[in-house]
Amino acid sequence: MRTPATLIALALAVVSLAACGTPVRGTAVRSPAVIAEDLARSAKSVVDPDFVNGSDGGDVDRLAATAITDIQAYWTETYPSLFGGPWEDLRGGFYSVDTADAGAEPPPCTESAATISGNAYYCSNGDVIVWDRAALLPVLTERFGGGGVMLVLAHEMGHAVQQRTGLGRGGDRDSAALYPGIVIEAMADCYAGSFIRWVVDGKAEHLQVEREELDSLMRALITFRDPLGTSHREASAHGDAFDRVSAFQDGFESGPRLCADITASNRAFTQRSFLSEEDAARGGNLPLPDLVPAISEDLGSYFSREMSQAGHEWSTPKIEPVTADPRCTAGEQGAVAYCPEQNSVQLREDGTLGDIHTNIGDFATGTVLASRFGLSALAAAGKPTTGEPAQRGTLCLAGAYTGSLLNPQGEFTVSPGDLDEAVQVLLGYDYPARDVDGGSIASGFDRVSAFRGGVVGGTKACDLG
Incomplete structure (x- = not known):
């Protein structure tokens, strides 16, 4: 990022x-x-x-x-x-x-x-x-x-x-x-x-x-x-x-x-070069303590805009740091969880999330966070927050947010390698697909496919209507 x-x-x-x-x-x-x-x-x-x-x-x-x-x-x-x-x-x-x-x-x-x-x-x-x-x-x-x-x-x-x-x-x-x-x-x-x-x-x-x-x-x-x-x-x-x-x-x-039928006129690519020496020097990665507040603010702006356009009321979940894996719902969502009763996203920075951030990169963390905001959006839209529709929906919405960063309206955007990191975390972990009860999509192939639908189609592909 x-x-x-x-x-x-x-x-x-x-x-x-x-x-x-x-x-x-x-x-x-x-x-x-x-x-x-x-x-x-x-x-x-x-x-x-x-x-x-x-x-x-x-x-x-x-x-x-x-x-x-x-x-x-x-x-x-x-x-x-x-x-x-x-x-x-x-x-x-x-x-x-x-x-x-x-x-x-x-x-x-x-x-x-x-x-x-x-x-x-x-x-x-x-x-x-x-x-x-x-x-x-x-x-x-x-x-x-x-x-x-x-x-x-x-x-x-x-x-x-x-x-x-x-x-x-x-x-x-x-x-x-x-x-x-x-x-x-x-x-x-x-x-x-x-x-x-x-x-x-x-x-x-x-x-x-x-x-x-x-x-x-x-x-x-x-x-x-x-x-x-x-x-x-x-x-x-x-x-x-x-x-x-x-x-x-x-x-x-x-x-x-x-x-x-693929040509340059009908296919977009996400690969990009570095735009600054500073970004290249850090490999396109922000430290975890810097990433969390920056991306959370941007996620709030993005979903506020998209939910308003879809005709839904939505309030930005509060980010709540915790010292153990969150247990705010019936199931385990992992190191980052959307808690519907409190309208919060609880986040444990050490342990699994810290390993993901270190071993894969900052947008692996960003993808997990975006998926929890996606669950919040599904809840506000009156959509299921458990079961396969929720699991695919939260991945789609995380993808839609990611796609918006390729042509950003604000100051936050993606760096080279960020989409690589998203693919790697989706193939390696089921956390971004977990619903509020901890259920998930078992196949990395299917997780990538659902996420990609949002990147390409935006929130309209994610059934928020």
Whole structure:
């Protein structure tokens, strides 16, 4: 937050080589048993990687080959109805590279195998997809399961789809204004989401993903978000965590037609650069003692305005610091609670909230606080404050407030990384979704979706009428 005083591939239409903007860092899993277990969990049946150039035939490439086979089957089925012609398999094929081998042959479009360490890419010049089987795919499976591998390869295949539909070949569709780098990446994330939905729905021949695994896929995706302070106008921009999960969820929930229609004229991005050296120096974060009064005042102004416009009387809840987790309602809301009888928001700054603030960032705290003000608004509007409607409603209203900060009417606004922090706290904790009795939405994917509805649609999307 600030007061006044900001996947995996470079843009296809700009460069011929599309490589991960942010390599995955970590220690590769070398245990065959670990990889084999994840392969068994992620695939109903396994495809031999004999069609993959440079493959060692191991389980890492077996998982990749299985994913590639189903991804191509998806586009063979989907592409004709979307674009009016048959799907063409990649003429250059697929390459697996052991970047830990100093003598490894360089894959197409690169001069050294080490260039792709921790990465995967699509190269339009050779019409190939390349991945690092030593320092990318094992790390993805260790951290996120087989779905992380599916996600990355589906994203890269999304760039192959773009090449086949005319992006990168010149003409009107190659307009830099309509298709800057961040749009190209959002489209590929969206295509990946549409493919994962196909797998979740049980339509894939080999792969399997349960809906409960979507949280892990979302965490994998935000691993590839741009470095803090990257402008969305940079040619290599991929988007912040919010931009990336938004595109993925659009594809998952609405299908590939929406993805194909994404342009700069119909999609807004939340990624931004720092506007001051002071904000950059503190990483866009306010200390917790400074944040609480500042955001509480701004939340009061925002909800007073929105509730008045919706025809409801509303009074700003009083902020009451407490030394233990609040127990002002029937259930436990966590370290921050809306207390309807007192019309107050009780807040314990140490413990869990302090950890969230320190480990994620100030707008993680801000998102939790905004959700409690959202519960207050629901109560004043005569809406339920318990059950799923309340849980989704409070997230939607927290999102609506967040969306207002992208074009603020007052002096309070967001810093680069704030939307990342919102996504991370929603994926990691259910506190922002808790109703007054402590009930919540179990799925991080669904929590993000409800919050995102408010960011995009404002309070009108949150049923305050």
